Amino acid sequence: MIPALFTHVPVTTIKEASDALNHYGDDAKLLAGGHSLIPLMKLRLATPGYLIDIARINDLRGIREDKDKLVVGALTTHEQIENSPLIRKYAPIIGAAAKLVGDPQVRNRGTIGGSVAHGDAASDLSVALFGANASFVATGPNGKRVISAVDFFLGFWTTALNQDDVLTEIHIPYAPSTNWSYQKFTIRSQDWAVVSVAVSGSNIILGAMGEIPLRAEKCEQAIASGADFEQAASFADEGTSPSSDIRASADYRRHLAKVLVFDALTEAKKRS
Numbered sequence: 001m002i003p004a005l006f007t008h009v010p011v012t013t014i015k016e017a018s019d020a021l022n023h024y025g026d027d028a029k030l031l032a033g034g035h036s037l038i039p040l041m042k043l044r045l046a047t048p049g050y051l052i053d054i055a056r057i058n059d060l061r062g063i064r065e066d067k068d069k070l071v072v073g074a075l076t077t078h079e080q081i082e083n084s085p086l087i088r089k090y091a092p093i094i095g096a097a098a099k100l101v102g103d104p105q106v107r108n109r110g111t112i113g114g115s116v117a118h119g120d121a122a123s124d125l126s127v128a129l130f131g132a133n134a135s136f137v138a139t140g141p142n143g144k145r146v147i148s149a150v151d152f153f154l155g156f157w158t159t160a161l162n163q164d165d166v167l168t169e170i171h172i173p174y175a176p177s178t179n180w181s182y183q184k185f186t187i188r189s190q191d192w193a194v195v196s197v198a199v200s201g202s203n204i205i206l207g208a209m210g211e212i213p214l215r216a217e218k219c220e221q222a223i224a225s226g227a228d229f230e231q232a233a234s235f236a237d238e239g240t241s242p243s244s245d246i247r248a249s250a251d252y253r254r255h256l257a258k259v260l261v262f263d264a265l266t267e268a269k270k271r272s
């Protein structure tokens with residue numbers, strides 16, 4: 001459980017971070033809270049030679065109101081999101097998901113940017129942000145790109161970020177504080193989701209039911225054409241490809257997706 005040798009490269013600006021990524025190429029990785037990357041390095045599943053430490057870039061922190069959206073800095077921690085009055089007011093589903101990430105230690109160190117950039121289909125924040133129609137700002141050598149959640153998650157631990165991109169901001173459109181629910185099933189409390197579901201307005205998004213967070217299209221269509229929640233939820237596993245692992249079989253995940261979609265639709269309606 002000891003990582004391979006690496007060089008620590010602290011940076012204090014976004015440009016320095018992007019330049020360092022460009023300079024060291026594929027041998028470099030950004031380090032934010034370290035709560036996904038360091039465990040991978042200890043298991044030698046990641047062996048970057050250079051860790052570009054962005055923790056001191058103050059421009060990447062904080063949550064602010066913009067005209068039609070909240071702007072959340074990539075280094076904002078799960079704990080700051082969970083306890084933010086702005087998140088509570090304008091994007092409560094994101095606060096609810098942040099509250100369910102790991103334990104207090106993880107929430108105090110882990111960041112929203114790291115969670116999203118890691119590209120894990122079970123990431124609580126990724127699933128909730130997709131539900132909330134969030135978009136992601138990537139800053140690279142050629143400037144900024146805004147990437148919608150639909151286009152951001154590409155495959156297993158793979159996102160639309162380029163090797164020399166820094167994820168700088170997450171944009172969350174203002175949403176009504178009703179008609180949302182985030183459901184997460186875990187084997188032990190404070191664990192990763194076996195399956196999760198975000199319902200926000202007409203969006204129904206599934207976590208851990210494939211390589212990326214997935215839209216439950218058939219459920220959304222069923223609701224739009226007047227199906228009741230039980231009928232709609234029965235389609236929850238259509239188009240998904242859950243894996244079997246130590247925590248659950250693929251069949252059990254399919255079952256859970258239906259249960260959690262029903263629960264999420266029911267809770268969202270109660271809030272409306």
Ligand SMILES: Cc1cc2nc3c(=O)[nH]c(=O)nc-3n(C[C@H](O)[C@H](O)[C@H](O)COP(=O)(O)OP(=O)(O)OC[C@H]3O[C@@H](n4cnc5c(N)ncnc54)[C@H](O)[C@@H]3O)c2cc1C
Pocket residue numbers: 029030031032033034035036037038039074075100101102103106109110111112113114115116117118122123124125161165166167168190191192193
């Ligand atoms: C015990 C434990 C339990 C956990 N439980 C959960 C859970 O229940 N739910 C959950 O969702 N997560 C869970 N996590 C993961 C946690 O949320 C991590 O904090 C998060 O996934 C990664 O955030 P980080 O800031 O630690 O990123 P890091 O580990 O520093 O980085 C993760 C990856 O993202 C890249 N990266 C980081 N920041 C940026 C950026 N700004 N731009 C571009 N790339 C970037 C890094 O290069 C790396 O590849 C758990 C972790 C642990 C250790």
